[in-house]
Amino acid sequence: MCLLFGLTVSPYVGAQNSTPDIKTRQAVVWTSADPDVAHRMVLMYMHASQNAGWFDENRVIVWGPSARLLAGDKDLQAKVKAMMKDGVKFQACVVCADMYGVTPMLRDMGLEVKAMGKSLSRLLQDDGWKVMTF
Numbered sequence: 021m022c023l024l025f026g027l028t029v030s031p032y033v034g035a036q037n038s039t040p041d042i043k044t045r046q047a048v049v050w051t052s053a054d055p056d057v058a059h060r061m062v063l064m065y066m067h068a069s070q071n072a073g074w075f076d077e078n079r080v081i082v083w084g085p086s087a088r089l090l091a092g093d094k095d096l097q098a099k100v101k102a103m104m105k106d107g108v109k110f111q112a113c114v115v116c117a118d119m120y121g122v123t124p125m126l127r128d129m130g131l132e133v134k135a136m137g138k139s140l141s142r143l144l145q146d147d148g149w150k151v152m153t154f
Contacts, residue, residue: 045077047143049153053085055093062154063099070108075150081136082112082126090129091122097129104130111136 046069050062062080070078080103082090090096104110110129113136117123126133143149 043076043148044074044150045079045148046075046150046152047079047081049081049083049140049151050086051084052154053089055089055096057154058086058089058093058096059099063096063103066108067099067103067106070103070106077109078107079109079111081140082110082117082131083136084113084116085120087112087117087122087126088120091120091125100129100131111139113137 048062048066050058052058052062066078066080069075080100090100100110110131112126112131112133114123114133115135117126117133123133140151143151
């Protein structure tokens with residue numbers, strides 16, 4: 021899997037968009053409470069995508085058990101902060117964050133914590149977004 025996320029995988033990966041007026045955008049809905057999924061898939065891939073320019077916009081939506089995981093894991097918090105500094109956008113579902121009692125912690129980290137149902141539905145309906153769930 022690590023080779024997949026290297027910066028030299030294929031001549032097509034990282035290729036610039038052939039129509040510069042159309043932005044490529046992806047979102048990952050991160051729901052898993054498994055730290056391996058967080059470290060070795062969601063955050064690793066999205067950070068590589070941002071740094072390599074595989075998509076013009078990269079967004080991670082923290083939803084459900086991942087909110088509790090992120091709020092309690094200092095290593096994940098450091099990784100998320102580095103990713104945000106590099107331009108990855110992070111949002112979190114306020115309903116889930118409230119259920120886990122972690123809304124203030126997520127906001128203090130700089131995440132946009134808000135109602136996500138309607139926002140996610142719009143992303144799913146928009147042809148300009150690729151959405152994955154982990």
